[in-house]
Amino acid sequence: MILFNVGFLIIALGWIPGLALKKASSINKAGMISTMAGCALVLISSIIGMSGVFVGQLYFFSWRMPFGQALFSMEPLSSFFLFIITLISGLAATYAPAYLRHYGDEPSRFKSHWFFYQILVASMMIVVVAQNAIFFMLAWELMSLSSFFLVEFRNEKAKVRQAGWMYLVFTHIGAAFLLAMFALLARNAGSFDFKAFRESAYSIPKPLSGLVFIFAVIGFGMKAGFFPAHIWLPEAHPSAPSHVSALMSAVMIKTAIYGILMTLAFLSPVSAWQGWLLLGIGLVSGVAGIGMAITRNDMKSLLAYSSVENIGIIAVGVGIGILGQASANGVLAFLGFGAAFFHVLNHSLFKSLLFFGSGAIQTAANTLNINEMGGLLKRMPFTGAAMLAGAAAICGFPPFNGFISEFLIYTSAFSARFETPMVRELYIVLVLGGLALIGALAAYAFTKLGGIGLLGEPRTKAAAQANEVVPAMYVPMIVLASLCLLIGIFPSTVIGFLEPMLSSLNLLPPAAVLDGMLNSLRGIQLSTSAFLAFILFLAIVRKFIARNKYIKVSETWGCGYDKPDAKMQYSSSSFAEPFVSLIAPLTRPKVVGELPALHFPKMKDFKVDVQDPVLDRVVVPAYGWTGKLFGKFSIIQHGNTHLYVLYIVLALLVALVWGLGL
């Protein structure tokens, strides 16, 4: 626990030495060192905490806070999220200085960056350990604000400012629902402490419990990026610096998943409809998120949409877990929540890897547009290889880690039992068909990212001249890629690592079931190892049989045409085109300009712009209506000072009357 306190203080106050420094590079180094040191300490304490040694122990900051005390504790669940927060924050801090070098050398910009970065990390830590609703909300708001300012890093650009505002609006709508939720819970429990919430969980009336759940799904869903509240993600992530995108996408949105899991403990007997709701939201987020990802040409926007998909998969896991608890089916609950935890871990690894990679490409090739990339694997061997590994992992392909969490969700179909027989068949169709569809769409999106972005021939001069980034940037990626591979090959070890946490949440199934589960994972371990061994064996065979033969290097086959050009390759837009036209009735893409026609076409310029239907047809009009509605109130905002004084007097009078109870 002392490790946590020291580590937390190092991070929360780590920006102070930077204030005294003058050079941008030394400010960055100071920020990096203090973040890494603090994260390392908290990482160790979180590993200890996951074994469950701090269970039931409450700690508090000696700070007089309204409505209670600043209580916190390190339950295994909190420790698990702390582990992810510190691991990714530490790696992102390692990556940051070399990446930030490309943003000029104005010291004040970096001072404020590290201030907000470390406040963000510290507030995320508090969010997952807080044991009092007010304390939680304070940390939650601090997290939202600091990440807002991090997104605004390049605020001289209008697009960045707009993205930041969008994020701020969404996160505050979410916070409003959370405040309402905590108010409802506190009225029932008589205190703002989570302990009181948990103790009164059984006394909570059914309708109230349902309302609290819905508020939690909306409030946390805004932060997590559930469909249709996902809209801020693809705006904010491309605007933020890459390590911040990694931190926000891989870690910050997961605190919302923590929030939902935490709220479930306040509503102890969960109902089946809650599980079905999350399952449905998860599947819709998954399909819609990854479907939109295919249409994106901006690499970070694609990754942001893929985060929507992955959050969807996590929500499916949580939904299945709730269904299991509601039908008193321990195996189903274990598989659902287990898959959700596993995917939280997996997604934080490969998504931060991919965001780091896109940042590396941005600095090396000076673009985020996949249409302007190509041939980068040869020019940036480490970044390219790590990103391809991340792409395979995020699609859920063995031998990488993404497969394991999807496997757990799929196998839940084996143990689903419901009262009505038809429901079980429906469940099987939803889980098998839905997840397979999401997987195939993900493969489409990441073939585009990997195949068009990293492989083939460079499409621009900048891409052709790209060079590998410095080790400080690619080593974190290699670490993450190796973790993805190791978890994929040895999944049963990770289940062992998660066991204390699952048992503290009463989620461990009977020993026989767990053994069966571990048996399956060992089967995966064996066959993926065999798969890799076969590849190695075949490589040796090929080497052997080709040893005396010619190995030539020649032009790519062009059907007899021998002057191939990089422009002839499929581009990011053309690769997406069949899918874009398939979903055109839903997205209604805007075509600007016209297609070349007839026998002697002239040069034509045309552009297909796929807008997110939610943004285009819901959010933008809603902004308009809200603006119009509140615009009506501008009558009372007329600029006459003496009338404003009158308002104050009136307000005081009303307060006086109300206060005296007249």
Added chain:
Amino acid sequence: MCSPFWWRSSGGSDYERYASFLNSLCDCGTIRSPVCGHHPKDEGFLFREERISLFQTYRDLFKLLHKGIVYSKSVSWLFKLAPLASLAASLIACAWLPFGGMTGLFSFTGGFLLIAYLFGAARFVTMLASLDTASAFEGMGANREALFAVFAEPALLLGFGAVIVAPGNSSLANAISVAQNTTFSDYGVVAALAAVSFFILALAENSRIPVDDPTTHLELTMIHEAMILDNSGPDLAFIEFASSLKLWFFYVLIADIILPLFHVGLVARICGTFLIVFVLAALTGIVESSMARLRLMKVPQFIGSAAAFAFIAILLKGIL
């Protein structure tokens, strides 16, 4: 003479490379080396063209293995990895597959998921490798493959769901042994629907007519073959062998689903598997010689019908 097209065009119009016939059993039911043979008379059977040897596929593989390799200037290591990954995935899949009631080399709850995803991984690497050559044709092939996979993957998983998950079994081997002891009326309809679904998938996943025509001379109309235009020599041999094994995989899978209906002994089941594989190969030949390729935009509907069959098979479990 090392263009990948050289040997293809030498085969002439009746050139056929796929379909499977032989599965040599090396050990009593556990270790098998699935070997792919050649179905004798795809088009020749109906149109009385020149017959070719049963072992033509092996001759081709042998020839390819003795050639050198030409790599495109554009490719990276990923291009060299793809043939290996394809073949390794097919080998693992065939090692897993139960044959004639005998359990595969390994079997565990959810093993079919691993196989489906290994095939997916092989497809992913092949698509990436084809984009690595910077060729417009291969990009087109990869693009179509990616789009059709969106329909084929759910169909495959739902097919397995109908046979394995919905009846409450833990693995395919388990499903077969359970089906051996159920009556025809309980299992027959589900088996038939699943078999139809898998047959459509077998055509789609193995680039057969009506989805794809691997023997066409026009690269613009290809799907799978377009992706491997730049592979040559042993690499091409690996890919060809991998796709032969994959076709074999689907045929034997269908046989595994149908055979338990007949409640027969082990020897009869093994013979029956060969018979069903032969019939399916002939059926593929009849489809190939009697119809043309579908228009590309119709293909999703065709593959979608496989998903629909599997969907109905799952729902039937709830009704029966």
